[in-house]
Amino acid sequence: MSEELQHNPAPDESAADAASEIEALAAGAPPANDAEQQMRRMSRRSFAWSILAFGAAGGGLQWLNTRREEDGVPWPLRRALQTNESLARDLFSPARLAPTFPRSALTPQRVNGVIGMSEDFNPEQWQLTVEGVAENDPLTLDMAAIKKLPRFEMITELKCIEGWSVITHWAGARMADFIARYPPTTRSGEAYNAAKPNDLPEFVGMETPDGGYYVGLEREAALHPQTLLCYEMSGAALTLEHGAPLRLVTPLKYGVKHIKRIGTIRYVAQRPADYWAEQGYDWYAGH
Secondary structure, three states, X not given: OHHXXXXXXXXXXXXXXXXXXXXXXXXXXXXXXXXXXXXXXXXXHHHHHHHHHHHHHHHHHHHHHOOOEEOOEEHHHHHHHHHHHHHHHHHOOOOOOOOOOOHHHOOOXXXXXXXXXOOOOOHHHOOEEEEOEOOOXXXXXXXXXXXXXXXXXXXXXXXXXXXXXXXXXXXXEEHHHHHHHOOEOOOOOOOOOOOOHHHOOOEEEEEOOOOOOEEEEXXXXXXXXXXXXXEEEOOEEOOHHHOOOOEEEOOOEXXXXXXXXXXXXXXXXXXXXOXXXXXXXXXXXXX
């Protein structure tokens, strides 16, 4: 008797289960057994789709990795980067400013990037060479000439392509003021006119005194009101590790464009070489 009680549900329980199944059928739900079978079919189907998805992803990755390379990356990725750059340049506006912050938002600074920062550098002997200028080409300048330009300060965020960022107080001369004071030879051959930016060469290249690190900027970025030839950081002169005596700050670009220890600035019509672009990264490096 005890075994029967263990294996057979009580009459009240059986009636309740039957009533529940009837209610479920009346509501259009499948019986319990059918529901279990349907769940199994759905699980098998989901598993099959997962296998197909992983297979497609693996096949796509293999296809991508076997494409010929352009500038260090498979050409489909290079095309995607070029498309993103074209869209960014078409949508670019000098009125679009990077966010600025109060002094209370300043963060501890990080030292990153030592390429082109040779140890035998003597800042007291530093001079800036400017190539492609309208007069006295090439031109040689010292820090006194840079500091004669209008001083500009800003607190902006420097974003590293590695995923970290810092908020820093910068001071220096706007690149736009530098270009106005030491203008390039224009495309038309006429005198420099700030109201005709398209008459300027399309690019600006920069490199360190030892030539170890170099970047390129498109004309729009060079003329942007927040692109700065910086000689002070956090209220003090730049240190050697942060690019003394002169570095670039352009907060619409990732830190790879913020070249330290600028030794040469050149105005050019063709896209200049860029260190990290040659390693396969995006030349534009905007965010």
